[in-house]
Amino acid sequence: MNREAAISLLIAAGLLAAPLLGNAFDEPFVITLATKVAILGLAGTGLNIALGYGGMVSLGHAAFFGLGGYVAGILASHALNYEPLFTAPLLVEGTTQMLIIWPVAIVVSGVAALVIGALSLRTTGVFFIMITLAFAQMVYYFAISWPAYGGEDGLSIYIRSEFPGLNTLNPLHFFAICYVLLILAIGFSFLLSQSRFGLALGGARQNAQRLATVGISPFRVKLTAFVISGMMAGLAGALYADLNRFVSPSMLSWHTSGEIMVFVILGGTRRLFGPAAGAALYIVLENTLGDVSEHWLLLLGALLVALVLFARGGVIGILAGQTRHA
Amino acid sequence: MPEPILQTEKLSKRFGAVVASDAVTLDLVAGEIHALIGPNGAGKSTVIKQVAGEIRQDSGSIRFAGRDIGRLDMVARARLGLARTFQVSSIAPEFSALQNVMLAVQSVERKTFRFLKPARSDTSLKEQAMSHLVRLLLDDRAEIRAGDLSHGEKRALEIAIALALRPKAFLLDEPMAGMGPENTAKLIEILDGLRTEAPILLVEHDMDAVFALADRISVIVYGRIIASGTPEQIRANEEVRRAYLGDEGHDGAA
Amino acid sequence: MTVSLIVEQLLNGLQFGFMLFLMAAGLTLIFGVMGLINLAHGSFYMIGAFACAAVAAATGSYWVGLAASLAAAAAAGALVEVAVIRRLYRRDHLDQVLATFALILVFSEGTRWVFGSFPLYLTVPDFLSGPVALPGGIDYPLFRFAIILIGLVIAVGLFLLIARTRLGIRIRAGESDREMIAALGVDIRKLYTTVFAIGAALAGLAGALVGTIQSVQVGMGEPVLILAFVVIIIGGLGSIVGALVSAILVGLADTLGRFLLPVAFDTFMDSSTANNVGSALASMLIYILMALVLFLRPTGLFGTRAH
Numbered sequence: 001m002n003r004e005a006a007i008s009l010l011i012a013a014g015l016l017a018a019p020l021l022g023n024a025f026d027e028p029f030v031i032t033l034a035t036k037v038a039i040l041g042l043a044g045t046g047l048n049i050a051l052g053y054g055g056m057v058s059l060g061h062a063a064f065f066g067l068g069g070y071v072a073g074i075l076a077s078h079a080l081n082y083e084p085l086f087t088a089p090l091l092v093e094g095t096t097q098m099l100i101i102w103p104v105a106i107v108v109s110g111v112a113a114l115v116i117g118a119l120s121l122r123t124t125g126v127f128f129i130m131i132t133l134a135f136a137q138m139v140y141y142f143a144i145s146w147p148a149y150g151g152e153d154g155l156s157i158y159i160r161s162e163f164p165g166l167n168t169l170n171p172l173h174f175f176a177i178c179y180v181l182l183i184l185a186i187g188f189s190f191l192l193s194q195s196r197f198g199l200a201l202g203g204a205r206q207n208a209q210r211l212a213t214v215g216i217s218p219f220r221v222k223l224t225a226f227v228i229s230g231m232m233a234g235l236a237g238a239l240y241a242d243l244n245r246f247v248s249p250s251m252l253s254w255h256t257s258g259e260i261m262v263f264v265i266l267g268g269t270r271r272l273f274g275p276a277a278g279a280a281l282y283i284v285l286e287n288t289l290g291d292v293s294e295h296w297l298l299l300l301g302a303l304l305v306a307l308v309l310f311a312r313g314g315v316i317g318i319l320a321g322q323t324r325h326a
Numbered sequence: 327m328p329e330p331i332l333q334t335e336k337l338s339k340r341f342g343a344v345v346a347s348d349a350v351t352l353d354l355v356a357g358e359i360h361a362l363i364g365p366n367g368a369g370k371s372t373v374i375k376q377v378a379g380e381i382r383q384d385s386g387s388i389r390f391a392g393r394d395i396g397r398l399d400m401v402a403r404a405r406l407g408l409a410r411t412f413q414v415s416s417i418a419p420e421f422s423a424l425q426n427v428m429l430a431v432q433s434v435e436r437k438t439f440r441f442l443k444p445a446r447s448d449t450s451l452k453e454q455a456m457s458h459l460v461r462l463l464l465d466d467r468a469e470i471r472a473g474d475l476s477h478g479e480k481r482a483l484e485i486a487i488a489l490a491l492r493p494k495a496f497l498l499d500e501p502m503a504g505m506g507p508e509n510t511a512k513l514i515e516i517l518d519g520l521r522t523e524a525p526i527l528l529v530e531h532d533m534d535a536v537f538a539l540a541d542r543i544s545v546i547v548y549g550r551i552i553a554s555g556t557p558e559q560i561r562a563n564e565e566v567r568r569a570y571l572g573d574e575g576h577d578g579a580a
Numbered sequence: 581m582t583v584s585l586i587v588e589q590l591l592n593g594l595q596f597g598f599m600l601f602l603m604a605a606g607l608t609l610i611f612g613v614m615g616l617i618n619l620a621h622g623s624f625y626m627i628g629a630f631a632c633a634a635v636a637a638a639t640g641s642y643w644v645g646l647a648a649s650l651a652a653a654a655a656a657g658a659l660v661e662v663a664v665i666r667r668l669y670r671r672d673h674l675d676q677v678l679a680t681f682a683l684i685l686v687f688s689e690g691t692r693w694v695f696g697s698f699p700l701y702l703t704v705p706d707f708l709s710g711p712v713a714l715p716g717g718i719d720y721p722l723f724r725f726a727i728i729l730i731g732l733v734i735a736v737g738l739f740l741l742i743a744r745t746r747l748g749i750r751i752r753a754g755e756s757d758r759e760m761i762a763a764l765g766v767d768i769r770k771l772y773t774t775v776f777a778i779g780a781a782l783a784g785l786a787g788a789l790v791g792t793i794q795s796v797q798v799g800m801g802e803p804v805l806i807l808a809f810v811v812i813i814i815g816g817l818g819s820i821v822g823a824l825v826s827a828i829l830v831g832l833a834d835t836l837g838r839f840l841l842p843v844a845f846d847t848f849m850d851s852s853t854a855n856n857v858g859s860a861l862a863s864m865l866i867y868i869l870m871a872l873v874l875f876l877r878p879t880g881l882f883g884t885r886a887h
Contacts, residue, residue, distance in 0.1 A: 051674070057673055057674050057677060059677065119871055119874050119875065120874075122874055122875075122878040123874070123878055125673060126611065126617045126673055126817070127813060127817065129617060129673060129677060130617070130809040130810075130812065130813055131813055131870070131874065133806060133809060134806060134809055134810050134813065134867055134870060135867060135871075137803075137806045137867070138863075138864045138867035138868075141863035141864060141867075142860055142863060142864055144863070145856075145859050145860045145862075145863040146856065146860045147856055148856075254802070254806065258681045261677070261678065261681070262678065262681070265674070265678050269674070295689045295690075295692065295693050296689075297685045297688070297689040298685065298686055298689035298690055298693065300682075300685055301682040301683065301684070301685030301686035301689065302682075302686055303682075304678065304679070304681075304682030304685070305664055305679055305682045305683060305686070307678075308668075308671075308675050308678050308679040308682070309664070309667055309679070312675075
């Protein structure tokens, strides 16, 4: 087993152990933090497919994350007040079943990623960054100015959605759901990266002209990856809304996009467990630096600048003793 | 003469005031190597780029394998069977040589959108890719990172990738560029054998290679074909001699 | 709806457009010359506004405050360029995005540390307060009118700077060929610092001017930054003319959209729905415009280079 695999296993085990210990020592806050890490790690794992494997620097993944959140919030709010979402052409009612909410969140964020990706991928490089950022901002402003679902104030979810056979209000149960989804997403990323599609995606990242010359459309390959990436972020968003029992435009804000990107880079792009490690580190920093100073973001910013300038390859890169950063 | 596989008709392209291609009409028939020669900046690569679909002609048409391809993009033309190599090697540098060829093989199989099965354990995919590396004498370099290959090996890798596309025609843009005499000799031998698989439109500066390989030669100067014929005819052509001599000293025209 | 109201909205749009231009011009210059995407550009906008507010309050002079906004933003720009940005030119866009995103955290949190979380307010100087009477009996706030003029003057000045001065020649040379300009013996580091500082100063000035009619608070630069990106996408990268035309287009579309769309929808639906739909659509209008431009002309209206 190489060092990266060993470190990955350690991260997976550590993330599983933290809430169990938290439970044993009666520190429920630790369980919440671990759940947050799992969910944000899932969003980062999604972004890693676009950004790491596909080389698409998306600064707009908050749009998919937030849409997933709003799907959960909107469906739950309709379930609560027994008002159907639509009556025509067919009756669509709200629901609090995760097994319904997740596919809807995945489809909605996937469609959004398809539209945003199809337009953004007409360009590359710095334009791609600015355009994904701008489209996410559009969704953000829409959420603010559309009053039906709380507008600027957001939308509360009064009852956490349900999962058959589990008590989602039990923090450990809810953590287990998020953790399993995270591991599944990482497993899927692994298979994807090793597959024929992964090969084509790597080709598109390294040299789009080469890929086109062998008759594979870089646009289609990248767009497919972008949609998969957005879907994962959307699923994470639905979980995040359930964790907080609240969804607001801040989930859609560009700070959220930036943070998801920070998780990925902090952990190391194209590292399977990189985003989860990055999210964990970020949450730990937030809570330790937050104790030191209320201006902890200043310290975090300085730390990130230092990381970019002096330590390339992310945390896993440093731990695995190899810097890789293309 | 048999029906040509590739036929350009009055292909023209201007970049601002510069005429890069001026009514270029040429064809490529089965079994031949058709070399395109001319001084630097004469527009040889521009012809290749137009045929491959990298740049769009201002006017004129391109027929390939019985259809008009003048409005198709690079991807579509490659899928129809046009295999192109670049003047400056264009490879996926982080992939191994083998992976670079595997991309072409999976493209031909039309099986790119497979998400879960590891490509690495796909023995048919690997074996096919390997067979093309073998032909270019690269089999012992298969697992080397393509970016770490030597210059000559990169040139050969590009041809292996082109070969893997099972093309109906090759477009080779200066395959010998920057190669030593030994490698050039090896490559001449390989290209010589390639023409029976698919005809080759060859842009090349190495005149020894051109005259050793070409069945037909077209000479292009200032974007215009001034002569076309067998190597003997070209060697004897007065206008060609004059154009080359006259152009000496100011080759810089882009 | 009266003509004067429409004229007022038109002028508001123009004023907004010029402020966007000040932001977008700096961004596009910095990208054009150094190839850098700078997310922290909005921070200079904020720094300019805070410097103006603080100095105006301390000295009692708005004009000293305005000068301070230019100086503070330029100084912050130069400092950041030397300390951080300079090391990013040769890096990929991902590193640039992450580092400049981190710089936003530093600047925003630093500003909050010094000035606290409450917004500051600037007072319009006496001789620019009150309305100006425009032809046709239209009253328009004099200060906003002055902003339009200042924007116009700066736009013209910037064109002259780039077209006529030695610095402009170097900037244009830097845009077309980075190696050559170094070979010509121009001190490229100094040039980069200068360009960065100029871009920052323009942003700082915009922040101070807009801060005077709105409020001065942490994070004020970020929405403007994203709008400036939209301006650049529509106008085309590296084109100052494109940035100007596009900035005014975006300024007008946004302002008029917010004003006209709810009114327009009101003609065929009930007024509360019309207001909701209209204002939601208005908030997305310029992004829809951007999508349209991308669809029809991916290089932007004035973009020459492929992205």
